[in-house]
Amino acid sequence: MDVPAHLADLTGVPVARLDHLGRRHAWTLHRAELTDGRDTFVKALIDGDASDVLTAEAAGLRWLAEGHPGLIPPVLAADPHMLVLPWQPPQSPTPAAAERFGRDLATLHAAVPGAFGASWDGYIATLPLSNTPSTGEWGGWYAEHRLAPYLSAAAPELGRDGVRLLDRVIDRIAELAGPPEPPARIHGDLWSGNIVWTAGHAVLIDPAAHGGHRETDLAMLALFGAPYLDRILAGYQEVTPLTSGWRHRIPLHQLHPLLVHVVLFGGSYRAMLLAAATSALAG
Structure with a gap:
């Protein structure tokens, strides 16, 4: 071009x-x-x-x-x-900017869409994402549209035992998903590389946006590390406190991005994925 x-x-x-x-x-x-x-x-x-x-x-x-x-x-x-x-001129993040980002993220999540999913199908990196809308529970939607398709693609790297472990998570998804929550307006691929710190606040780029569970964005921030994550979480909780047990559900929400990494980059992410699945099952 x-x-x-x-x-x-x-x-x-x-x-x-x-x-x-x-x-x-x-x-x-x-x-x-x-x-x-x-x-x-x-x-x-x-x-x-x-x-x-x-x-x-x-x-x-x-x-x-x-x-x-x-x-x-x-x-x-x-x-x-x-x-x-x-163009967003980058600056170094600060604790104050991180707290502001946490509050802003909570406000974004609170702009509740009508369903899980979206009116368009999306992508995460180059992989297609099914955003088929659903007004049912999040756990079933997550298992069907975020776990099962990528589990099939990752199966050659995971082996039979790895696939069985992820299948156990899918089978128990209703139990593991936690208390029901309404859909949140989430970024969907919120690792630190998709945050631009600029002029005292954060700007988000490269989304895999959809109506999802708000804990998904927070779990993605934790997966590969975000600057001042404790301040981001503090700012978030000022606006919308998280539901009891949310920390125990972090590995469950990390399964999708880890499956994506196995599909895109191979078996080097297998151990992280299986550890997250084991932690998710342990609750």
């Missing part, structure tokens, strides 16, 4: 400067200054790859922004080949 030409066509503004920031999965990343003075972040799909991943990402960003526009960057332009957002 001719990124400057496509960006100019999409925005209607010529490109004054384009910096290449590398490649991730099926797209290239860029910082672009437009001739109208706007500083932008550009994600461009590599030719030949799936053409609806950026459309789904744009839909997720817009949907999340309905719940908390200050936490989500506005979509400046998007089509199946390119996504354009405002």
Whole structure:
């Protein structure tokens, strides 16, 4: 793709400067200054790859922004080949910014959608996500749309015993899921790399947005570590206290991202996944 030409066509503004920031999965990343003075972040799909991943990402960003526009960057332009957002000048996180993020995240989650899932099917990295809406309990939806499909794909790396362990979690999902909660408006892939700390607050990028369980976002923050996580949680609990036993359910919510990592990156994540499954079963 001719990124400057496509960006100019999409925005209607010529490109004054384009910096290449590398490649991730099926797209290239860029910082672009437009001739109208706007500083932008550009994600461009590599030719030949799936053409609806950026459309789904744009839909997720817009949907999340309905719940908390200050936490989500506005979509400046998007089509199946390119996504354009405002450039967010990065800063180092602080305890105060972390607490603010926790409060903002709780506010986003409280913008309750009508169902688990979403009106569009999404992606996590390059893997498709079924967002089939459901007004039933979260546990059954999670097992059907977040565990079972990726368990099948991860089975060659997990082996028979590993698959049986995950099957036990699926069989007991109603018991393990905890007290019923309404759907929350969640980011869905909230590891620390998808948080941009800027101007004293956090901005979220690269969502796998859907109506899900609010503990999922918090468990993802804990999975690979987030700066000042204790302050994020403190700020969150100021706005919406978490349900009793939430810490014991963290491994259950981490099963989906760990399955995704096994599918994408292979058996190096097998031990983490099986340890999380064992912890989830132990409650």
